[in-house]
Amino acid sequence: MTTHSISEKMLTLKDLSAILSDAVRLELSDSAKEKIQRCRTYLDEKAKNTTHPIYGINTGFGSLYNKNISPNDLEKLQENLVKSHACGTGPEIPDEIVRLMLFLKIQSLAYGYSGVQVETVQRLSDYFNNGIFPVVYEMGSLGASGDLAPLAHLSLPLIGLGEVRVKNETATGAAVNKKFGWESIHLKSKEGLALLNGTQFMNAYGVWCTVHAHRIIKLANMIGALSLDAFDGRIEPFLKYVHLIRPQKGQVVVAQEIENLLAGSQLIKQNKKHVQDPYSFRCIPQVHGASLDAIEHVTNVILTEVNSVTDNPNVFPDDDLVISGGNFHGQPLALSLDFLSIALAELGNISERRTYQLISGSRDLPNYLVANPGINSGMMIPQYTAASLVSQNKQLCTPASVDSIVSSNGQEDHVSMGANAATKAYRVVNNVYSILAIELLTATQAIAFRKPLKTSPALENLVNTFRQHVPFIEEDRVLHDDIKKTEQFIREFALA
Numbered sequence: 001m002t003t004h005s006i007s008e009k010m011l012t013l014k015d016l017s018a019i020l021s022d023a024v025r026l027e028l029s030d031s032a033k034e035k036i037q038r039c040r041t042y043l044d045e046k047a048k049n050t051t052h053p054i055y056g057i058n059t060g061f062g063s064l065y066n067k068n069i070s071p072n073d074l075e076k077l078q079e080n081l082v083k084s085h086a087c088g089t090g091p092e093i094p095d096e097i098v099r100l101m102l103f104l105k106i107q108s109l110a111y112g113y114s115g116v117q118v119e120t121v122q123r124l125s126d127y128f129n130n131g132i133f134p135v136v137y138e139m140g141s142l143g144a145s146g147d148l149a150p151l152a153h154l155s156l157p158l159i160g161l162g163e164v165r166v167k168n169e170t171a172t173g174a175a176v177n178k179k180f181g182w183e184s185i186h187l188k189s190k191e192g193l194a195l196l197n198g199t200q201f202m203n204a205y206g207v208w209c210t211v212h213a214h215r216i217i218k219l220a221n222m223i224g225a226l227s228l229d230a231f232d233g234r235i236e237p238f239l240k241y242v243h244l245i246r247p248q249k250g251q252v253v254v255a256q257e258i259e260n261l262l263a264g265s266q267l268i269k270q271n272k273k274h275v276q277d278p279y280s281f282r283c284i285p286q287v288h289g290a291s292l293d294a295i296e297h298v299t300n301v302i303l304t305e306v307n308s309v310t311d312n313p314n315v316f317p318d319d320d321l322v323i324s325g326g327n328f329h330g331q332p333l334a335l336s337l338d339f340l341s342i343a344l345a346e347l348g349n350i351s352e353r354r355t356y357q358l359i360s361g362s363r364d365l366p367n368y369l370v371a372n373p374g375i376n377s378g379m380m381i382p383q384y385t386a387a388s389l390v391s392q393n394k395q396l397c398t399p400a401s402v403d404s405i406v407s408s409n410g411q412e413d414h415v416s417m418g419a420n421a422a423t424k425a426y427r428v429v430n431n432v433y434s435i436l437a438i439e440l441l442t443a444t445q446a447i448a449f450r451k452p453l454k455t456s457p458a459l460e461n462l463v464n465t466f467r468q469h470v471p472f473i474e475e476d477r478v479l480h481d482d483i484k485k486t487e488q489f490i491r492e493f494a495l496a
Contacts (some may be wrong), residue, residue, distance in 0.1 A: 006031045006110045016207050019103050021033060026106060026125045035112025036121055042317035043115040047189055055313055055324040057190045063117035078192030079159055085196055088137030095165060098133040100204035114194040115315045119187050123158055132176055135163040142407060144414035147201030155195040187212050192477030197311035205300045205422035206333055211431050213295045213344055218495050219378035220347045221254060222286050222462060223440045225261040227354040228261055228281050229455045230446035232363045233267050237282045251289030258284060265456040278396055280353035287350050293342035301336040318409045330418030334401035337421035341428045345393035348435040352386040355439045358446045359383055369445040376476045379442050382483060386438045389431045396424045436485035448472055
């Protein structure tokens with residue numbers, strides 16, 4: 001178990017990958033506690049010494065910004081805000097996403113521009129460290145004013161309401177607080193708004209999808225290289241000469257990676273009867289490379305968001321300013337997550353085409369990659385499944401970010417719909433894992449028919465390791481089980 005100190009250190013993708021595991025505990029640094037407290041003290045003094053309206057602190061919210069609130073009702077205002085905004089619907093989101101939401105909310109509040117109490121941030125850290133995951137629902141956020149409904153559900157246990165999951169069991173927020181000996185948090189002015197404003201729902205999905213996108217592009221290259229060799233493909237389209245005269249960054253990187261993966265292959269070196277390969281093989285650098293470039297762009301946006309403050313209003317104690325702005329607006333994430341969905345869906349799209357080519361009876365491979373076709377259907381139907389997943393991904397790639405529906409009586413008249421972009425991207429990632437699993441299952445089946453010639457040492461290692469989990473298909477069996485085992489394998493296989 002390692003401890004991650006919440007501070008001003010710029011978080012990297014490696015840091016976020018570690019947070020995804022269960023082997024990290026959070027600890028507020030002394031500097032973070034000092035900044036949080038300094039901002040809270042300033043805000044308390046500001047509220048005490050002013051009669052002017054300050055949005056979200058002594059006023060109502062959204063289109064009710066013109067309603068002044070009595071000092072005696074400021075705490076009740078914040079509690080009411082959390083309760084009234086907790087109106088999510090749909091499926092409960094996975095614990096791994098809630099874990100990221102908790103972390104990202106803690107990180108954002110710890111910069112000291114939100115006006116919350118140290119106790120509030122510490123309690124969120126306690127939830128994280130003890131594996132207490134508030135029940136949050138998938139639907140309800142418009143991706144502007146932040147992820148209001150999801151973050152309200154995330155915050156309910158702080159005030160003894162809502163539900164949480166602890167070790168896969170559900171309990172009330174009140175019950176879990178009692179179990180750990182915690183008093184409910186008494187929210188002070190602005191705290192409810194600080195908890196509910198922010199992009200942590202969108203960005204939790206964004207972080208998860210981005211971490212997995214980097215894994216998927218490596219898997220796509222490796223499995224694609226194996227398919228190329230199994231199909232008796234040509235190496236020339238991957239040579240540097242082609243790519244140096246069209247030096248798209250991702251294309252150059254992918255071509256070099258495929259060439260490295262195939263180094264030492266007996267198959268790739270043998271004389272070829274054909275002068276060129278179908279696009280799904282020949283254009284791997286161009287297609288995978290474009291997706292790699294998109295993944296890198298999205299990564300930069302996601303990391304910027306992780307290292308940002310996204311609630312409202314923003315409190316600047318050193319400058320004696322409380323500014324109502326729009327950092328909660330999810331447009332950067334909405335556009336990027338739509339882009340990521342498209343980039344990953346294309347990796348699935350071209351993967352399914354390689355699967356199709358391998359089972360088609362071309363290049364001296366048997367129909368459906370089974371020794372006795374007819375009585376055996378072999379790898380016929382896994383390609384159907386891949387095609388179904390690819391088709392659904394195309395539907396999921398309809399951009400959410402081009403939509404906006406007016407809310408809050410016209411005060412919130414443009415929203416990002418980034419939350420919908422985020423949940424769609426999550427589904428695309430999981431679909432692509434399944435599509436690549438089907439390609440690997442197919443390619444390993446095909447490569448066996450090329451014996452005694454061997455593929456490269458790197459790819460032989462992949463095949464041999466895989467065969468410890470899924471044996472060669474001699475005759476028809478329940479392939480659902482093979483696909484499931486293959487997907488688990490590629491999710492866990494150690495990548496360089």
